[in-house]
Amino acid sequence: MEKHKKTKLEWKEILKPEVYNIAFEHGTERAFAGEYTDNKETGTYSCAVCEEPLFKSEAKYDSGSGWPSFYQCLDPAAIIEKVDNSLFMKRTEVLCSSCDAHLGHVFPDGPKPTGMRYCINSLVLKFSKS
Numbered sequence: 001m002e003k004h005k006k007t008k009l010e011w012k013e014i015l016k017p018e019v020y021n022i023a024f025e026h027g028t029e030r031a032f033a034g035e036y037t038d039n040k041e042t043g044t045y046s047c048a049v050c051e052e053p054l055f056k057s058e059a060k061y062d063s064g065s066g067w068p069s070f071y072q073c074l075d076p077a078a079i080i081e082k083v084d085n086s087l088f089m090k091r092t093e094v095l096c097s098s099c100d101a102h103l104g105h106v107f108p109d110g111p112k113p114t115g116m117r118y119c120i121n122s123l124v125l126k127f128s129k130s
Helices: 008-014 017-025
Strands: 043-047 053-056 079-084 091-096 102-107 117-120 125-129
Touching (some): 008 017, 017 102
Antiparallel strands (some): 043 125, 091 102
């Protein structure tokens, strides 16, 4: 995976403020407010920051959480998982391995075959139809 070598300041100058907030300040969008929460089209979800492909629509499902949810990523090398102890709870943060953008979190309560639920913010995704 090729790393994008921009600094946070360089990303801040390029990205919309709401995208930067989620990607590099670990923000989140409101539940059920994201553009892709209810998207059912066939295609690929990429990182909105660096355009690295992350998820296929075939792995997307309605988790009821209010964020686009996937049971597996396109390529395990495309994401980094990090322990997140913020907000007085232990979670696993998901980052784009190419640009280090915060994408959301992953939880071990998803459907088969993986049992995982990747809850990802729509603002840090870019969707391309197949």
